[in-house]
Amino acid sequence: MAGEVKGWDRNQMAARAAEELKDGMYVNLGIGIPTLVANYVGDKDITLQSENGMLGMGPFPYEGDEDPDLINAGKQTITELARTSYFDSATSFGMIRGGKIAAAILGAMEVAENGDLANWMIPGKLVKGMGGAMDLVAGVGKVIVVMDHTNKHGDSKVLKACTLPLTGKGVVDRIITNLGVLDVAPGGLRIVETAEGVTEEKLRAATEATIV
Amino acid sequence: MKKVYGSAKEALDDVLFDGMFIAAGGFGLCGIPELLLQAIKKAGTKDLTFASNNAGVDDFGIGILLQSRQVKKMLSSYVGENAEFMRQYLSGELELEFNPQGTLAERMRAGGCGIPGFYTKTGVGTVIAEGKEVKEFDGQEYILERGIFADLSIVKAWKADDTGNLVFRKTARNFNPPAAMCGKICVAEVEEIVPRGELDPDSIHLPGIYVHRIVQGTHEKRIEQRTTRKREDV
Numbered sequence: 253m254a255g256e257v258k259g260w261d262r263n264q265m266a267a268r269a270a271e272e273l274k275d276g277m278y279v280n281l282g283i284g285i286p287t288l289v290a291n292y293v294g295d296k297d298i299t300l301q302s303e304n305g306m307l308g309m310g311p312f313p314y315e316g317d318e319d320p321d322l323i324n325a326g327k328q329t330i331t332e333l334a335r336t337s338y339f340d341s342a343t344s345f346g347m348i349r350g351g352k353i354a355a356a357i358l359g360a361m362e363v364a365e366n367g368d369l370a371n372w373m374i375p376g377k378l379v380k381g382m383g384g385a386m387d388l389v390a391g392v393g394k395v396i397v398v399m400d401h402t403n404k405h406g407d408s409k410v411l412k413a414c415t416l417p418l419t420g421k422g423v424v425d426r427i428i429t430n431l432g433v434l435d436v437a438p439g440g441l442r443i444v445e446t447a448e449g450v451t452e453e454k455l456r457a458a459t460e461a462t463i464v
Numbered sequence: 465m466k467k468v469y470g471s472a473k474e475a476l477d478d479v480l481f482d483g484m485f486i487a488a489g490g491f492g493l494c495g496i497p498e499l500l501l502q503a504i505k506k507a508g509t510k511d512l513t514f515a516s517n518n519a520g521v522d523d524f525g526i527g528i529l530l531q532s533r534q535v536k537k538m539l540s541s542y543v544g545e546n547a548e549f550m551r552q553y554l555s556g557e558l559e560l561e562f563n564p565q566g567t568l569a570e571r572m573r574a575g576g577c578g579i580p581g582f583y584t585k586t587g588v589g590t591v592i593a594e595g596k597e598v599k600e601f602d603g604q605e606y607i608l609e610r611g612i613f614a615d616l617s618i619v620k621a622w623k624a625d626d627t628g629n630l631v632f633r634k635t636a637r638n639f640n641p642p643a644a645m646c647g648k649i650c651v652a653e654v655e656e657i658v659p660r661g662e663l664d665p666d667s668i669h670l671p672g673i674y675v676h677r678i679v680q681g682t683h684e685k686r687i688e689q690r691t692t693r694k695r696e697d698v
Contacts (some may be wrong), residue, residue, distance in 0.1 A: 322634040327545075
């Protein structure tokens with residue numbers, strides 16, 4: 253049990269994830285904390301993809317400017333930018349499956365030390381569907397998971413093996429949690445850094461997965 | 465070549481039959497063929513199978529056909545916004561086949577291109593791969609997915625000319641082109657039918673060869689999640 257250790261908050265996790273993005277990258281951001289990453293890209297030239305058929309996703313519209321024909325993958329009204337292009341869903345997932353999208357940043361329920369990812373269903377609970385998550389994790393260049401290190405019961409979400417149905421097998425490259433940053437490496441996870449106020453000992457104690 | 469019909473009802477009159485397989489365009493409530501769906505409801509066609517990314521909401525989109533129990537099976541990637549869908553699914557009244565979103569789009573595109581199957585990495589090692597052929601290419605595993613060949617395609621576009629050339633608007637394009645391609649007959653509802661020559665031939669999103677019937681109508685175009693920022697933020 254991690255006890256009092258909090259580490260980064262949601263915005264700090266998003267800011268840390270934004271450091272992963274480099275000039276010129278085409279990126280897909282998932283729902284939740286990953287969406288906040290867009291607030292921290294600063295001067296970097298990043299193009300956001302929305303998998304319902306858009307590159308160059310802009311911010312929410314001003315009140316009164318909402319356009320029902322312009323939404324993101326979370327079905328929220330958004331805006332276009334000078335660089336925006338639109339395309340159909342087959343083309344959109346063609347660029348995802350074809351590895352043209354440099355990175356996807358997404359949330360997770362569980363991640364395992366071999367890179368397995370579970371984020372779409374809990375058996376016995378209402379299943380809504382995987383949407384584009386399975387295509388994204390199988391196709392994009394780099395999969396970065398941003399999530400809390402433990403669940404609300406204090407149990408580790410960074411596991412030796414996932415217990416929930418998988419979204420992808422061996423697909424995760426990097427995990428950013430409130431406690432730090434871990435990479436999927438041969439034999440287990442490698443600590444890249446710890447969050448402010450979090451010792452390596454505390455990170456290890458909150459992690460079920462093997463740390464190499 | 466007469467492709468323009470007076471109403472959604474007229475355009476669908478002789479093509480609907482019980483138990484048919486329909487591919488529908490749209491993402492969420494964006495770019496859905498709302499008028500054609502209403503006409504199918506009125507026609508009362510039953511035991512329908514739909515390939516559609518979503519299932520609408522309770523009172524809009526495919527949701528209206530769920531209310532009237534006209535749908536037997538759905539092929540979708542995400543159905544979270546529809547309570548009636550969930551009720552029918554959990555009670556066993558409705559069959560559901562989850563397809564990853566990109567796999568569903570490619571299955572439609574492939575069917576429209578005469579491709580009966582293709583291999584993809586999406587879903588390898590997950591429940592989606594169960595019962596599907598796994599094949600290794602260059603040391604990586606892929607699963608076989610089938611092209612979709614539907615009896616009917618129903619789509620929504622922004623503009624058409626009378627030859628069926630279509631132009632979509634912003635993210636309302638989404639599943640409409642691949643859905644249009646994979647049906648034996650495609651009916652498109654549009655906001656405006658313009659005279660021949662008015663659409664720029666270099667800017668046609670879907671050539672008229674895929675579109676057999678066109679109807680013009682007024683669309684409600686409902687917004688699912690209205691998100692805005694305040695002007696003071698400038």
